[in-house]
Amino acid sequence: NLYLAALLILSAMAIYLGVRYQRFAFVAYGTLYAYGAVSIRILGALQEPLVSMLYFVVTGTLVVIALVVLARRFGRDE
Amino acid sequence: MSLYSQDDERAIRVQRLVEDWTKSGLLVEEQRTRLLPELKVDLRRTNRFLRATMFLFGYLILSSLTGLFAVFMNISESAFIWMSLFGAAVTFAAAQYLVKHYRLYRFGVEESAAIAAATFFVIFAATVLSSDFSTVTAFAAATVASYVLFLRFGFVYAGVAATLLAPMAVFDYAETDAVRRLIAAIVLLTIFFVARERRQDHDPDFPSDSYAAIEAVAWAALYLVTNLKASAWLASVDDVPQFYWATYVLIWILPAAGLWFAIRDRHRLMLDVNIVLAIATMLSNKPYLGAEPKPWDPIVFGLMLIVVAIGLRRWLASGPNGSRAGWVPHRLLASEKAGLAMAGSAAALVPGAPAAHPQEGPAIGGGGRSGGAGASGTY
Numbered sequence A: 001n002l003y004l005a006a007l008l009i010l011s012a013m014a015i016y017l018g019v020r021y022q023r024f025a026f027v028a029y030g031t032l033y034a035y036g037a038v039s040i041r042i043l044g045a046l047q048e049p050l051v052s053m054l055y056f057v058v059t060g061t062l063v064v065i066a067l068v069v070l071a072r073r074f075g076r077d078e
Numbered sequence B: 001m002s003l004y005s006q007d008d009e010r011a012i013r014v015q016r017l018v019e020d021w022t023k024s025g026l027l028v029e030e031q032r033t034r035l036l037p038e039l040k041v042d043l044r045r046t047n048r049f050l051r052a053t054m055f056l057f058g059y060l061i062l063s064s065l066t067g068l069f070a071v072f073m074n075i076s077e078s079a080f081i082w083m084s085l086f087g088a089a090v091t092f093a094a095a096q097y098l099v100k101h102y103r104l105y106r107f108g109v110e111e112s113a114a115i116a117a118a119t120f121f122v123i124f125a126a127t128v129l130s131s132d133f134s135t136v137t138a139f140a141a142a143t144v145a146s147y148v149l150f151l152r153f154g155f156v157y158a159g160v161a162a163t164l165l166a167p168m169a170v171f172d173y174a175e176t177d178a179v180r181r182l183i184a185a186i187v188l189l190t191i192f193f194v195a196r197e198r199r200q201d202h203d204p205d206f207p208s209d210s211y212a213a214i215e216a217v218a219w220a221a222l223y224l225v226t227n228l229k230a231s232a233w234l235a236s237v238d239d240v241p242q243f244y245w246a247t248y249v250l251i252w253i254l255p256a257a258g259l260w261f262a263i264r265d266r267h268r269l270m271l272d273v274n275i276v277l278a279i280a281t282m283l284s285n286k287p288y289l290g291a292e293p294k295p296w297d298p299i300v301f302g303l304m305l306i307v308v309a310i311g312l313r314r315w316l317a318s319g320p321n322g323s324r325a326g327w328v329p330h331r332l333l334a335s336e337k338a339g340l341a342m343a344g345s346a347a348a349l350v351p352g353a354p355a356a357h358p359q360e361g362p363a364i365g366g367g368g369r370s371g372g373a374g375a376s377g378t379y
Helices: A002-020 A024-046 A049-073 B006-023 B029-039 B048-072 B077-102 B109-128 B135-153 B156-173 B177-202 B208-226 B241-265 B268-289 B297-317 B334-349
Strands: none
Touching (some): A024 A049, A049 B048, B006 B334, B077 B109, B109 B135, B156 B208, B208 B241, B241 B268
16 A cells, blocks of 8 residues: 555656656656556456446546646647 | 648648757757748647557547447357447547547547557458458458558558558468468568559658658568568478578678668668668578677677778768768758667667687586686686
């Protein structure tokens, strides 16, 4: 649990600093690692394949919406 | 055929060039500021990191939706085949909708839908005709799907994938390795010449850069199927001496011919690819001849490359105005310098020289670590 907390804090820092300094590699790192860490814990508790797929659809959609909003406000073209 | 207009594609490419020329000092900031408004496009774009992340999550969402649908509907195995076709049609339509309605360009989300459509189509094609998964049909379907994505959305990586997948269908079909490689070579040579012709038709505008990439990849893949030592992992080689030595001759001819094409056409990607292929040929020489590799081989090879590079640079610089036929010895663009730095970093991943034979200590005394009867040979 301590490891998860530390990982989430570091991911949040990576996302915040990545947005602030326009280094979007770090936004991607923070998002992926945080999502992966939380998903592993949640899926381990869920066990049901149906609920797991529903989890991916809902949370994945939320992440995509958040990234689209971020891209519109801060993401520069490359 | 393409969802994007040629004008938009050209404007995006010229934008990238303007940014690169400004970073390289070929344009000043005022020129850049004056040029960019004329190159504005009404498309939503983003940077590569957000694009990659959105692609991953987009693909995850689509795969999970498909799984949910299959579980909810309690799909049987036979129905799954037709569900794959339905999924391909729906995701392809979704990708087109995202582009037409939201004006997305390399945004990750529409790419994930397009790739998912290709995946579903491959599953459908590979399972519709037989109960077992047919790899030949899968590769053929993947080639067609990738090419459609290249034509419709302009994804260069889809065009490259189609180029690499086309000969794979042959590899799974033919029985003898020599026949497999010959047919694969014919397929790749055909792709090379078609792409070359299409590139020359449009040079230097879009879509010549896309076809240039396909041309270079087809040539590299042709070399790979020809070089039996470099592609031993692809298929076990037949014991046919004539074929073996014919490929040995070809691995010397192909890079030379490729370099000639590249210099004549000023085809940068082809030049880079064939330099790598020439190096691969020199590395394959000893294995082909059955000679024993020595520990100093990488040192000699590295020294030879340094001598060639310095000699070529001096020869180019000694020409009138420091160039020869427009070829200069230094990098002009910031993007090329960045690429070279990345290649230099990748050199750190190259495996070391073959290990020397370990020397056993003397029978009397058994050797020693520091002085004594003798040290061990490995260090």
